[in-house]
Amino acid sequence: MTRTPPGYDPSAYPPFAVTVDLLVFTIHDGTFSLLLVERDAEPFAGRWALPGGFVQIDESLDHAARRELAEEAGVTGVEVLEQLATYGDPDRDPRMRVVSVAHLAFVPELPAPTAGTDAADARLWPVDVLGTRRGPKLAFDHARIVADGVERVRAKLEYTPLATAFCAEEFTIPELRAVYEAVWGVELDAPNFQRKVLGTDGFVVPTGTERTGAPGRPARLYRRGDATLLQPPLRRV
Amino acid sequence: MTRTPPGYDPSAYPPFAVTVDLLVFTIHDGTFSLLLVERDAEPFAGRWALPGGFVQIDESLDHAARRELAEEAGVTGVEVLEQLATYGDPDRDPRMRVVSVAHLAFVPELPAPTAGTDAADARLWPVDVLGTRRGPKLAFDHARIVADGVERVRAKLEYTPLATAFCAEEFTIPELRAVYEAVWGVELDAPNFQRKVLGTDGFVVPTGTERTGAPGRPARLYRRGDATLLQPPLRRV
DNA sequence: GTAATAGTGTCTATAAGACAGTATCCG
DNA sequence: CGGATACTGTCTTATAGACACTATTAC
Numbered sequence: 001m002t003r004t005p006p007g008y009d010p011s012a013y014p015p016f017a018v019t020v021d022l023l024v025f026t027i028h029d030g031t032f033s034l035l036l037v038e039r040d041a042e043p044f045a046g047r048w049a050l051p052g053g054f055v056q057i058d059e060s061l062d063h064a065a066r067r068e069l070a071e072e073a074g075v076t077g078v079e080v081l082e083q084l085a086t087y088g089d090p091d092r093d094p095r096m097r098v099v100s101v102a103h104l105a106f107v108p109e110l111p112a113p114t115a116g117t118d119a120a121d122a123r124l125w126p127v128d129v130l131g132t133r134r135g136p137k138l139a140f141d142h143a144r145i146v147a148d149g150v151e152r153v154r155a156k157l158e159y160t161p162l163a164t165a166f167c168a169e170e171f172t173i174p175e176l177r178a179v180y181e182a183v184w185g186v187e188l189d190a191p192n193f194q195r196k197v198l199g200t201d202g203f204v205v206p207t208g209t210e211r212t213g214a215p216g217r218p219a220r221l222y223r224r225g226d227a228t229l230l231q232p233p234l235r236r237v
Numbered sequence: 238m239t240r241t242p243p244g245y246d247p248s249a250y251p252p253f254a255v256t257v258d259l260l261v262f263t264i265h266d267g268t269f270s271l272l273l274v275e276r277d278a279e280p281f282a283g284r285w286a287l288p289g290g291f292v293q294i295d296e297s298l299d300h301a302a303r304r305e306l307a308e309e310a311g312v313t314g315v316e317v318l319e320q321l322a323t324y325g326d327p328d329r330d331p332r333m334r335v336v337s338v339a340h341l342a343f344v345p346e347l348p349a350p351t352a353g354t355d356a357a358d359a360r361l362w363p364v365d366v367l368g369t370r371r372g373p374k375l376a377f378d379h380a381r382i383v384a385d386g387v388e389r390v391r392a393k394l395e396y397t398p399l400a401t402a403f404c405a406e407e408f409t410i411p412e413l414r415a416v417y418e419a420v421w422g423v424e425l426d427a428p429n430f431q432r433k434v435l436g437t438d439g440f441v442v443p444t445g446t447e448r449t450g451a452p453g454r455p456a457r458l459y460r461r462g463d464a465t466l467l468q469p470p471l472r473r474v
Numbered sequence: 475g476t477a478a479t480a481g482t483g484t485c486t487a488t489a490a491g492a493c494a495g496t497a498t499c500c501g
Numbered sequence: 502c503g504g505a506t507a508c509t510g511t512c513t514t515a516t517a518g519a520c521a522c523t524a525t526t527a528c
Contacts, residue, residue, distance in 0.1 A: 014294035015252040018325070018336050057251035057334055061325040086323040086338050088255070088298040097294055099255050099336065101323045174507070192491060194508065199489095216506025217498040232489080411480070429518060431481065453479025454525040469516080 016088075019100045020065045021052035021142070023084060023149040024073050026107045026124065027166050032182045033124040034146065035073055036136060043094050044139030050146070051122070052100065065103040073122070080106045080165040084149050092141045102145050104152065106165035128185065157183055159233040161203050164224035172211055172219035173197055176204070184236055196234055202227030253325075256337045257302045258289035258379070260321065260386040261310055263344045263361065264403050269419045270361040271383065272310055273373060280331050281376030287383070288359070289337065302340040310359070317343045317402040321386050329378045339382050341389065343402035365422065394420055396470040398440050401461035409448055409456035410434055413441070421473055433471055439464030 024035035036048040051072035055064040062081065069075045081103055088099035129135035130146055138146065156162045163179040164171070177193045180186075197203055204222035212218040261272035273285040288309035292301040299318065306312045318340055325336035366372040367383050375383065393399045400416040401408070414430045417423075434440055441459035449455040 013254040013291050013333075016255045016292070016294075016336075017250040018253045018255070054250050055253070055325070055336075057253075058327050060327060061323065061336070083322050085320050086298065088292070088338070090295050090297060096250075099253075099292075099298070099338075101325070101336075172507085189491070189493085190506095191493080191508070191510090196490085212499070214506075215500045215504075217508070219507055235490085409480085426518070426520085427479095428481070428483090428520080433517085449526070451479075452477070452527045454481070456480055472517085 014097075017096055017098045018055045019052050019098055020055060020061060020068055021050040021087075021100045021102045021145060022065060022069055022073065022105055023050060023102060023146065024069065024075065024105045024107060025127075025149075025153060025166075026109060027179055027182050028109070028124045030178065030182055032127045032185075034127055034130065034150075035122065036125055036138075037072065038121040038123075038136075039139055047139040048125070048136035048142075049139040050102070050142050055101075061101050061103075065101075065105075069105055075105065075107055078105050078107060080104075080162065084145070084152055087141055087145060089141065102149065104149055106153075106162065108166055108168050154183055154236070157234070158236055159230050161224055161227055161230060164204070167224075170207055170209075170221045170223055172221060173204075174219055176222075180234070186237060193234075196232075200227070200230050200232065200234075201225075203230060251334075254333055254335045255292045256289050256335055257292060257298060257305055258287040258324075258337045258339045258382060259302060259306055259310065259342055260287060260339060260383065261306065261312065261342045261344060262364075262386075262390060262403075263346060264416055264419050265346070265361045267415065267419055269364045269422075271364055271367065271387075272359065273362050273375075274309065275358040275360075275373075276376055284376040285362070285373035285379075286376040287339070287379050292338075298338050298340075302338075302342075306342055312342065312344055315342050315344060317341075317399065321382070321389055324378055324382060326378065339386065341386055343390075343399065345403055345405050391420055391473070394471070395473055396467050398461055398464055398467060401441070404461075407444055407446075407458045407460055409458060410441075411456055413459075417471070423474060430471075433469075437464070437467050437469065437471075438462075440467060 022035075026033055026035070035051065037051050039045050039047055039049050051068060053064075053068045053072065055061060059067070061083075065081055066078070069078060069081070084102040084104050086099060086101045090097060092098065092100075125136060127150055130138075130150075131143060153162070157180060163176055163183070166179045167175055173194050174190065176197065177188055177190060180193070181188055202225035205225045207221045207223055209221045210218040211221055263270055263272070272288065274288050276282050276284055276286050288305060290301075290305045290309065292298060296304070298320070302318055303315070306315060306318070321339040321341050323336060323338045327334060329335065329337075362373060364387055367375075367387070368380060390399070394417060400413055400420070403416045404412055410431050411427065413434065414425055414427060417430070418425055439462035442462045444458045444460055446458045447455040448458055
């Protein structure tokens with residue numbers, strides 16, 4: 001951090017705006033989905049964008065992300081929130097120089113999306129239509145951010161217990177398997193999946209109870225364990 | 238990016254300074270090492286810090302990282318440069334609100350480190366003394382950044398061809414193995430390592446030549462392949 | 475030749491995938 | 502009972518690790 005001309009004079013360094021952008025992922029009706037808001041102001045009015053906003057001068061990046069998550073998406077109490085990357089090309093926002101720190105958030109199920117302050121509309125989009133002709137046109141450089149985020153989520157499912165963040169506090173192994181199948185877009189062998197999850201230390205812990213009410217043998221309930229890394233990982237084919 | 242009060246008035250958003258910090262890793266005398274500079278100005282005068290500096294108002298983050306790499310470390314033509322994470326706690330720099338985008342750089346071998354503009358000194362430190370009593374005291378929140386960076390490098394060696402970035406353009410399998418051993422701090426079985434590297438599509442391509450001059454059977458030379466992901470990965474034990 | 479280093483072959487233990495079979499619910 | 506879903510067992514195949522062995526250099 002050996003800076004060339006710093007000091008205490010605010011005019012001595014180039015002024016930037018810093019924002020956080022949020023990639024709020026969920027599984028909605030069995031579909032891996034992302035929350036987007038429709039812009040009603042220029043630039044990019046009518047296009048869809050990631051929720052987000054300015055970082056305040058006295059708050060941390062993480063705090064700004066949680067605040068915007070609550071304000072723009074109505075989501076509170078999210079445990080899993082992590083940085084994706086930072087995007088800062090000089091021309092990414094036509095109004096001014098903006099550096100945006102993109103964050104990933106994972107929610108089990110979203111309450112009815114609420115439109116944020118200057119969003120015309122907010123809704124969940126299936127991830128696999130984004131970036132195709134069937135998907136929305138995205139504002140700014142958000143198409144690239146979304147592509148980076150989706151790939152990151154798919155990769156992290158392999159070697160972290162991230163999938164549990166998409167489940168309710170208590171969940172069954174088949175529910176967890178459905179998360180993997182939705183995110184990866186593949187079918188997994190149920191018996192082998194079960195054995196691998198239970199054989200991975202700290203991935204899930206049994207609650208001792210079962211979920212009944214549906215036809216078929218009742219499924220045992222689990223909570224997430226304390227592992228932060230899956231050893232061995234669950235491999236994407 | 239639905240921002241609440243933006244517009245074209247620069248006073249309408251909180252002003253930040255944006256910097257890049259660099260984690261320049263290399264293998265020096267068989268030791269996994271990181272370049273640090275000694276600060277000679279307050280704050281943290283006398284402490285060691287990551288090289289870095291302000292992002293100019295009209296350059297990209299990547300460009301700023303490459304420029305600082307050349308200016309502060311005398312390193313040019315680095316191919317492998319990637320974002321680590323962004324650090325922006327309100328009090329991380331006592332002078333002003335600074336958001337820093339940390340980058341990882343990998344160089345085969347460093348020319349004699351040159352002290353940067355306001356660095357008293359610059360040198361390579363073995364990674365495994367950082368964060369211990371035998372290591373230097375770090376400025377700002379750089380201890381945490383370094384810890385994050387080291388872990389990222391160790392992890393990426395598993396599933397990407399990153400290790401080749403520490404080698405010269407042409408290298409032997411034993412040289413590549415030495416990189417893994419230095420970074421992970423383990424000994425690897427030479428025959429098995431050889432088989433795994435050659436069995437991973439696109440990891441390395443033979444040049445058809447050999448390296449002679451040393452005692453022992455000459456080693457075949459390779460160049461890095463075009464793979465970006467190792468399938469299967471090389472697993473850390 | 476000897477010492478040193480690179481590379482091959484092979485055996486064994488472990489893990490992954492396929493899939494038959496068993497358990498337990500709803501109606 | 503039948504259909505549906507959860508779970509267990511087992512067989513086969515692929516992969517990982519240990520390590521004996523062969524190849525080719527410098528001196």
